[in-house]
Amino acid sequence: MQGVYLDHGATTPLDEEVLEAMLPYLKEIHGNPSSVHSFGSKARKGLNEAREKVAAALNASPEEIFFTSGATEANNIAIQGVARALSSRGRHIITSSIEHHAVLDTVHYLGQVGFDVTFLPVDRYGIVDLDALVDSITEDTILVTVMTANNEIGTIQPIEKIAEICRERGIYFHTDAVQAIGHLPINLKEQPIDMLSLSAHKFYGPKGVGALYCRKGTKIGQLCFGGAQERKLRPGTENLPGIVGLGRAIELATSDIENKSKNLAALRDRLIRGLLEIEDVRLNGHPQKRLPGNVNVSVLYVEGESLLLDLNLKGVAASSGSACTSGSLEPSHVLTAIGLDHQTAQGSLRLSLGKSNTAGEIDYTINSMKEIVQRLRKMSPVLKK
Numbered sequence: 001m002q003g004v005y006l007d008h009g010a011t012t013p014l015d016e017e018v019l020e021a022m023l024p025y026l027k028e029i030h031g032n033p034s035s036v037h038s039f040g041s042k043a044r045k046g047l048n049e050a051r052e053k054v055a056a057a058l059n060a061s062p063e064e065i066f067f068t069s070g071a072t073e074a075n076n077i078a079i080q081g082v083a084r085a086l087s088s089r090g091r092h093i094i095t096s097s098i099e100h101h102a103v104l105d106t107v108h109y110l111g112q113v114g115f116d117v118t119f120l121p122v123d124r125y126g127i128v129d130l131d132a133l134v135d136s137i138t139e140d141t142i143l144v145t146v147m148t149a150n151n152e153i154g155t156i157q158p159i160e161k162i163a164e165i166c167r168e169r170g171i172y173f174h175t176d177a178v179q180a181i182g183h184l185p186i187n188l189k190e191q192p193i194d195m196l197s198l199s200a201h202k203f204y205g206p207k208g209v210g211a212l213y214c215r216k217g218t219k220i221g222q223l224c225f226g227g228a229q230e231r232k233l234r235p236g237t238e239n240l241p242g243i244v245g246l247g248r249a250i251e252l253a254t255s256d257i258e259n260k261s262k263n264l265a266a267l268r269d270r271l272i273r274g275l276l277e278i279e280d281v282r283l284n285g286h287p288q289k290r291l292p293g294n295v296n297v298s299v300l301y302v303e304g305e306s307l308l309l310d311l312n313l314k315g316v317a318a319s320s321g322s323a324c325t326s327g328s329l330e331p332s333h334v335l336t337a338i339g340l341d342h343q344t345a346q347g348s349l350r351l352s353l354g355k356s357n358t359a360g361e362i363d364y365t366i367n368s369m370k371e372i373v374q375r376l377r378k379m380s381p382v383l384k385k
């Protein structure tokens with residue numbers, strides 16, 4: 001066996017068709033899209049077409065799409081950009097307690113330089129409390145940022161309701177939609193979302209490229225200065241091969257979403273059922289409102305890191321919480337926010353499925369887990385209270 005890759009939440013392999021679309025831009029088409037000569041216009045054509053594809057996938061307009069180096073940068077531009085543009089109007093920002101670090105660390109920073117930040121609580125499934133949102137809004141609130149779906153536990157937020165609450169009160173709403181692209185339908189002509197971040201390598205595109213959707217008229221200040229690329233919001237010569245790859249990847253990812261999600265969710269449920277057959281294993285996240293590829297479990301009386309290493313020896317690639325927290329001793333802020341105690345959080349595992357996974361791989365993973373958990377629990381019975 002080649003190895004079972006169950007870490008699509010961290011990154012996905014590059015789709016063959018995406019690579020094919022990128023190759024001409026790594027070989028023949030080397031011009032700078034800003035140049036006036038024919039080399040430049042060829043490059044510019046590729047850039048424009050990619051922008052149209054991203055816009056079409058989200059039902060937005062091309063001039064509302066800004067290419068970035070990924071979602072980390074897109075989140076920073078959106079959040080810090082609004083903070084800069086609107087600081088004279090208000091200095092209060094609302095987010096959730098289970099955001100990705102690209103959002104959390106950005107608002108923490110703003111908290112240090114004079115902004116007030118509210119971290120909304122979530123219920124035991126990871127769903128944001130809408131009453132708390134409404135209650136926390138003040139005259140000073142300029143931005144609400146809540147992720148579309150969580151990268152660790154897969155919980156899908158009621159972002160349409162959140163967006164409506166914000167729209168009614170004239171407050172900007174940004175969402176980190178990285179994990180949703182290709183799994184949940186997005187329609188920005190209908191959803192009152194002002195800004196949205198995405199990253200290509202989470203949906204079979206290349207690493208190091210992403211985009212920020214910014215609704216026409218949204219006031220946002222630039223963070224970087226230099227050229228006029230991306231209408232000055234993200235200056236610097238464009239990563240054209242990456243951008244072309246992103247265009248093709250989002251086109252593929254957003255076609256036939258319903259069927260693909262249904263099939264992936266069936267595999268996910270097969271894995272969940274199998275894992276829950278093991279004694280003292282609990283599912284984290286919402287049983288229904290969850291990403292079709294996400295499984296997150298707590299295996300009581302076992303160390304998550306040991307599980308991860310033993311799974312790796314069997315050729316199964318999974319993750320403990322998010323990639324960024326892996327290797328650190330701090331329990332995941334997401335698992336803590338849904339109420340897990342330190343020890344239960346430490347024994348947690350994320351298995352994120354993708355389009356190449358098979359039922360055979362899932363069954364192999366279940367059997368491997370059964371074996372490993374039994375052995376680990378025998379080895380360290382002291383953990384059992």
Ligand SMILES: *Cc1c(COP(=O)(O)O)cnc(C)c1O
Pocket residue numbers: 009010069070071072073100102147149150151176178179199200201202208210
């Ligand atoms: C992966 C991820 C990011 C960061 O994307 P980069 O490509 O590393 O910039 C942000 N938010 C979520 C929810 C993610 O899963």
